[in-house]
Amino acid sequence: MSKQQKQQKDAERAAEKKRKLKDRQLRREDILYRKTHPIRWDKLDNTAHLFPVIAGESMTNVYRISVTLNEKINKQILQEALDMVLPKFDGFNVRLRQGVFWYYFEENGKSAPKVVEEHTFPCRYIEQNQNHSYMFRVTYYDCRINLEVFHVLTDGMGGLNFIRELTYQYLRLVHPELREITGDTLSDGTSLNREDSFVKNYKKKSPSGYQKKKAYMIRLDKLPSGEFGVMHGSMQVSQLKEVAHRYGGSINEYLVAAFVWSTYVECLHKMPSDKPIRVAVPVNLRPYFDSVTTKNFFIMVSAEFHPTKEEYTFEEVFSIIQTSLRSQINKEHLEHLFSYSVAGQLNKFARPVPLIFKNLFMKMVYTKSALANTTTVTNIGNIQVEDIYRPYISKFHSFIAMSKGQSIKGTICSYGDTLVFSFSSIFYDASIQKAFFRKIAADGVDVSIETNGVY
Numbered sequence: 001m002s003k004q005q006k007q008q009k010d011a012e013r014a015a016e017k018k019r020k021l022k023d024r025q026l027r028r029e030d031i032l033y034r035k036t037h038p039i040r041w042d043k044l045d046n047t048a049h050l051f052p053v054i055a056g057e058s059m060t061n062v063y064r065i066s067v068t069l070n071e072k073i074n075k076q077i078l079q080e081a082l083d084m085v086l087p088k089f090d091g092f093n094v095r096l097r098q099g100v101f102w103y104y105f106e107e108n109g110k111s112a113p114k115v116v117e118e119h120t121f122p123c124r125y126i127e128q129n130q131n132h133s134y135m136f137r138v139t140y141y142d143c144r145i146n147l148e149v150f151h152v153l154t155d156g157m158g159g160l161n162f163i164r165e166l167t168y169q170y171l172r173l174v175h176p177e178l179r180e181i182t183g184d185t186l187s188d189g190t191s192l193n194r195e196d197s198f199v200k201n202y203k204k205k206s207p208s209g210y211q212k213k214k215a216y217m218i219r220l221d222k223l224p225s226g227e228f229g230v231m232h233g234s235m236q237v238s239q240l241k242e243v244a245h246r247y248g249g250s251i252n253e254y255l256v257a258a259f260v261w262s263t264y265v266e267c268l269h270k271m272p273s274d275k276p277i278r279v280a281v282p283v284n285l286r287p288y289f290d291s292v293t294t295k296n297f298f299i300m301v302s303a304e305f306h307p308t309k310e311e312y313t314f315e316e317v318f319s320i321i322q323t324s325l326r327s328q329i330n331k332e333h334l335e336h337l338f339s340y341s342v343a344g345q346l347n348k349f350a351r352p353v354p355l356i357f358k359n360l361f362m363k364m365v366y367t368k369s370a371l372a373n374t375t376t377v378t379n380i381g382n383i384q385v386e387d388i389y390r391p392y393i394s395k396f397h398s399f400i401a402m403s404k405g406q407s408i409k410g411t412i413c414s415y416g417d418t419l420v421f422s423f424s425s426i427f428y429d430a431s432i433q434k435a436f437f438r439k440i441a442a443d444g445v446d447v448s449i450e451t452n453g454v455y
Contacts, residue, residue: 053366110133230423231449378411385415
């Protein structure tokens, strides 16, 4: 054995020894916590039941929300901020457990996950046994703080709650003058509510309103396994609003239509298709049902464009997408959509069915519904922060991981007068993204592009 091979073996043995010591330490922490604290547990919400069933290395069900500050991040202070904030959030301070009939949450007594500088591709699968049993991670890079969350915990609103308070606490530690004014308490606008708003608001005997027919699937060459491409386009909200009003709609409708248009132009080459381009658009249900829950509380509607002739104009595509969305985004229809799923969960005949059989059924249903959409475009909305912290915060952005049949997705979020549309993709080709931003620029919107280096 050469000297180099021996050194490598020694390093591997040392790393393995270190890992085993760390595991033993975490087990001791866990045992001590259980001896001195009554363990709290909680049910998963209606949507969350699906995520543990379908999650894995190739479909992680992890999303990211990032905040960019006007100063470089200090790792030790960010860790201190996380250690202080995590115990205040029952919805993040949990581990996932597998019961006989359902998954459930159990209070996690371990120390907070370690903050690390980002060095890998984003939205990777979260291995609980390598993450102090937590289902989120916090990383940083230069001036940016990243929060990545396994969707079983919460949706974008819950994730935004957490990263906003983490950022506030970090800034208070870095700038003690802020701490003197605000203290270390959570802000008044931060909810800790953990009700299952699906169960609270569902109506019995609701028909299924989900699309089941297959949609057009984008088929392009993919990046090597494990790679993940991100492209952010920053735009002025005021300019976008002017353009969207020119077409007679909202910014959200305009951006969804632009995504559909770029797919129609680049993939279908403006030709007819036997399957529609269908975009899943998550809708935050809280405003419709007076909810402040930090569990998942959203539902998908589908914006559909079916090209049956040649040469649609963008105006035609926009009108079709707008009509499709507006016909679905109303309280009655949204209530029908989630009530059908909740009724299945609460069915007295389904409750005693062992989890292994429930999982098989949910996988089958998910596969069918996943192939009914070409892509997903989600809107986190306009992010508000307290006035005292505004001078320290530059921007926010967000994006989501891939899912079955959907290898490119879009996420919208805005802060102040800056809106960021983020593409996440595992396609080698970036023609859809380029066509999307070209269309927006041609309409008179200034666009600044940033990527993670894959493109």
